[in-house]
Amino acid sequence: xTKKIKNNVYYTGKVDWELREFHGGALSTHHGSTYNSYLxxxxxxxxxxxxxxxxxxxxxxxxxASKDIPKIDAIVINHAEIDHSGALAGxxxxxxxxxxxxxxxxxxxxxxxxxxxxxxxxxxxxxTLDIGNGKKLLFIEAAMLHWPDTMFTYLTGDNILFxxxxxxxxxxxxxxxxxxLDPCVVWEEDIKYYANIIAPYGKQVDGKIKEIFAxxxxxxxxxxxxxxxxxxxxxxxxxxxxxxxANDYKENRITILYDTIWxxxxxxxxxxxxxxxxxDSDVIxxxxxxxxxxxxxxVTEVFRSKAIxxxxxxxxxxxxxxxxxxxxxxxxxxxxGKKAAAFGCYxxxxxxxxxxxxxxxxxxxxxxxxxxxxSWEPDQDAIAQxxxxxxxxxxKV
Ligand code: FEO
Numbered sequence: 001x002t003k004k005i006k007n008n009v010y011y012t013g014k015v016d017w018e019l020r021e022f023h024g025g026a027l028s029t030h031h032g033s034t035y036n037s038y039l040x041x042x043x044x045x046x047x048x049x050x051x052x053x054x055x056x057x058x059x060x061x062x063x064x065a066s067k068d069i070p071k072i073d074a075i076v077i078n079h080a081e082i083d084h085s086g087a088l089a090g091x092x093x094x095x096x097x098x099x100x101x102x103x104x105x106x107x108x109x110x111x112x113x114x115x116x117x118x119x120x121x122x123x124x125x126x127x128t129l130d131i132g133n134g135k136k137l138l139f140i141e142a143a144m145l146h147w148p149d150t151m152f153t154y155l156t157g158d159n160i161l162f163x164x165x166x167x168x169x170x171x172x173x174x175x176x177x178x179x180x181l182d183p184c185v186v187w188e189e190d191i192k193y194y195a196n197i198i199a200p201y202g203k204q205v206d207g208k209i210k211e212i213f214a215x216x217x218x219x220x221x222x223x224x225x226x227x228x229x230x231x232x233x234x235x236x237x238x239x240x241x242x243x244x245x246a247n248d249y250k251e252n253r254i255t256i257l258y259d260t261i262w263x264x265x266x267x268x269x270x271x272x273x274x275x276x277x278x279x280d281s282d283v284i285x286x287x288x289x290x291x292x293x294x295x296x297x298x299v300t301e302v303f304r305s306k307a308i309x310x311x312x313x314x315x316x317x318x319x320x321x322x323x324x325x326x327x328x329x330x331x332x333x334x335x336x337g338k339k340a341a342a343f344g345c346y347x348x349x350x351x352x353x354x355x356x357x358x359x360x361x362x363x364x365x366x367x368x369x370x371x372x373x374x375s376w377e378p379d380q381d382a383i384a385q386x387x388x389x390x391x392x393x394x395x396k397v
Contacts, residue, residue, distance in 0.1 A: 001013065001014070001015060001062070001174060002039075002062060002066055003174075003176065005038070005176065005221075005223070006158055006160065006220075006221065007157075007158055008040060008041040008042055008133075009038060009039070009040050009041075009155070009158060009160060009223075010038065010039045010040075010041065011036065011037075011038060011176055012037045012038060012039050012047070012059070012062065012063060012068075013034055013035050013036035013037045013038075013051060014034065014035045014037075014051040014052070014055040014058065014059060015032070015034045015172050015173065015174050016032050016033050016034060016035065016052070016055070016172060017032045017172045018032065019032045019033045019170070019172070020032075022083075022170060027170070027196060027197070027296055028294050028295070028296045028297070029170040030294075031170065031171045031172055031185065031189060032170070032171065032172025033170040033171065033172055033226050033227065034171070034172060034173065034226055034227055035049075035050075035051035035052045035055065035083055035084065035086075035225065035226070036049065036168075036223065036224060036225045036226065036227075036229070037049045037050050037051055037059070037084075037087075038162060038223060039063075039068060039072075040131060040137070040155060041068075041071070042131040042132045042133045042135050043131060043132020043133055044073040044074065044129075044130075044131040044132055045068065045071040045072050045073050046072070046073060046074045046075070046076060046129070046131055046137065047072050047074075047075045047076070047091075048075075048076045048078065048153060048162050049076065049077060049078055049079075049084045049085075049162075049164065049225055050075075050077075050084060050085060050086060050087035050088055050091065051083075051084075051086055051087050052082060052083040052084075052086045053082050053086030053087070054086070055086070055087070056086050056087040056089070056090045057090065059087045059090075060087060060090050060091060060094070069091075069094055069095065070095075072091075072095060072098065073098075073099075074098065074099045074100075074101060074121075074129065075088075075091070075098055075099070075100050075101070076100075076101045076102070076129075076137065076139075076153050076162075077100055077101070077102040077106055077110060078102070078150065078151050078152065078153055078162060078163075078164035078225070079106070079147055079149055079150040079151070079164045079165060079225070080102065080106050080109035080110045080112075080113060080147075080149050081109075081147065081165075082113060083225075083226075084164065084225055085110060085113060085114075088100075088110065088114060089114055089116070092116065092118055097119050098118075098119060099119050099120075099121045100118055100119060100120050100121060101121045101123050101129060101137075101139065102120065102121075102122065102123070102149065102151070103122065103123065103124070103139075103141055103143075103149050103150075103151045104122045104124075105143070105147075105148045105149035106122070106149040106151070107120045107122055108149070109147070109148075109149040123139040123151070124139070124141060125139065125140050125141045125151075126138070126139070127139045133157075134157060135155060135156050135157040135158070136155075136156045136157075137153050137154070137155055137156075138153070138154040138155075138156060138217075139151055139152075139153055139154075140152040140153070140154060140208075140211075140212065140215075142163075142164075142166065142204075142208050143204065144201040144204040145164075145165070145166045145198065145201060145204055145205060145208055146165050146166070146197055146198055146200075146201055150164055150165065150166075151164075152164065152166070152212075154217055154219075158220070158221075159217070159218045159219055159220040159221070160219075160220065160221045160222075160223055161212075161217070161219050161221070161222045161223070162223050163222050163223070163224050163225070164224070164225045165197065165198075165224075165225055165226065166198065166205075166224070166242070167190075167222050167224050167230065167238050167239075167242065168193060168224035168225055168226035168227050169186065169189035169190045169192070169193045169224075169226060169227035169228060170189060170192075170193060170226055170227060171185065171186065171189045171226075171227035171228055172227075173227065173228055175228070176228070176229055177228060177229050177230070177231055177234075178228035178229065178230055178234050178238075179231065179232060179234055181228055186227075186228055187241075189227060190238070190241065191241075191245070191300060191303070191304070192296060192297070192299075192300045193226070193227075194241075194242065194245050194303075195245075195299050195300045195302075195303035195304075195333070196296050196299050196300065196333070198242075198245075199245070199303060199333050199334070199335060200332065200333055200334045202245070202246035202247065202248075202336070203246070205242055205243075205245075205246040206243065206246040206247060209239060209242060209243055209246075219235050220235070221235065222235055222238060222239075245303075248336050248337030249303065249304070250304070250305060250306040250337060250338065251284070251304045251305070251306065252282060252283050252284065252306065253283065253284040253285070253286070253301070253304050253305040253306060254276055254283055254284070254285050254286075254305055254306065254307050254308070254309070254393075254394070254397065255285075255286050255288065255298075255301045255302055255304075255305040255307075255308045255309075256269045256272060256273055256285065256286065256287045256288065256308070256309045256310075256311070257288050257290050257298065257302075257308060257309070257310045257311070257323070257326060258287075258288075258289065258290065258310070258311035258312065258323070258343075258344075259289065259290045259291045259311075259312055259313075259320040259322045259323050260289070260291075260311075260313060260320075261313050261315065261320070262377070263377075264313060264345035264374065264376070264377050264378055265311045265312060265313045265343070265344050265345050266289070267377075267378045267383070267386075268311060268343050268344070268345060268372070268374060268378060268382075268386050269287050269309070269311055269343070270287055271378070271383050271386035271387050271390065272309060272343065272372075272386050272387075272389055272390035272393065273285045273287050273390060274387055274390060275386065275387040275388060275389060275390020275391040275392075275393070275394070276390040276391070276393060276394040277390075278387070278390070278391055279390070279391040279392075279394035279395055280394040280395075283394065286301055288301065290320075290322040290323055290325075290326050291320075291322045295325075295326065295329065298326065299329060299330070299333065302330060302335065302338075303333075303335055305338065306338065306339065306397055307338060307339040307340060307341075307368070307393075307397035308338065308339075308340050308360075308365070309340070309341050309342070309343060309371075309393065310323065310326075310327070310340065310341075310342055310343075310356055310360055311323075311342065311343040311344045311353075311356070312342075312344045312352045312353075312356060313344050313345050313346055313347075313352060314344065314346040314347070314348070314349065314350050314351050314352035314353075315352065317349065317351045318351070318352065318355065319344075319352045319355055319356055319359070320352075323356070324359070327356075327359045327360060327363055330360075330363045330365075331362070331363040331364070334364055335364065335365075336364060338364075338365050338366070339365065339366045339367075339368045339396070339397045340360045340361075340365035340366065340367060340368070341357070341367060341368050341369055341370075341371040341372075341393060342354075342356035342357040342360060342371040343371050343372045343373065343386075343389075344356065344373055344374075345373065345374040345375065345376065345377070345378060345382075346373060346374075346375055346376075347375070347376060350373050350375065352373075353371050353372070353373040354370075354371075356371070357370065357371055368393065368396045368397060369392075369393075369396065372385065372386065372389045374386070
């Protein structure tokens, strides 16, 4: 799809309406995604990023049809994961000596993916490429937003920040700009994307945004590499959201996560939730089965929460696999400033709840207490204990 964005800047990306899983199966994409690529046609014509490998032929066919390929003087690869560099091999066959502007880590990453010694032009923050008509591309390294090779590219004159993965969402749309879409869907996908992809690098996000503010660059548009782009008032809002999310973000929410074998741990989860609501009618409490919920939606809920409770029955002296898998996921995402406790029922020896407490503490959560465990199916006494536990938990977080 080729579409004019502003002056001599064109969208040349691919809308992937079908996509429901990304990064292998690591990320659910309920609304599809896009691989955004841009063509800047000044005295020099520069392609900024490409598309995911399966769409390489389609992408090159469209560029050929619009007769743009022979005019391309340079390509900028802001980040070399193959959802952005995937058409590079095909493009380099058509234009073998094309200069590739990327960070030094970008060179390593592109070589790692394609095993080719192409015409690399490594750039650092502050380096520029003069593209004529009084305009320049300014490169800004953005390591860990979200890979070591990532950079942003800023187009002077048009005041456009090409931010690659940062500020993106997995959302299929041919409208390009967020202000043309349902804001509920856009912002829901935006926070899901941040929580699941960008969150481990909050310090770098905060530092990079402040660094860009200090550069005093007017930004009229942020053109992302996935989903909708930002213009007008959305630019400030999108940046403001990232600043908020990068700093130990939490809302007045508590999320209860569990898996269950015969339903005892589910009953505990729901009774604890009732107790929390009795003690605090304002807090939002969600109860999510880890066996049945989308794991990336769960991650987003945890990201938004001030505290979590995580429950599993004891199973072969361990916790159930969906619970263990979620803790592994949460360990990597490294959310900070959140409180937690563990719960679960058991039939014989009851190791899971203590084991869970250790696991969630090791994941960076602050334990508020020893949690609660119940033997066998919860009876009226156990239900009353869970209710009371929920009330006390609400007061501690
Ligand atoms: Fe959209 Fe890090 O790739």
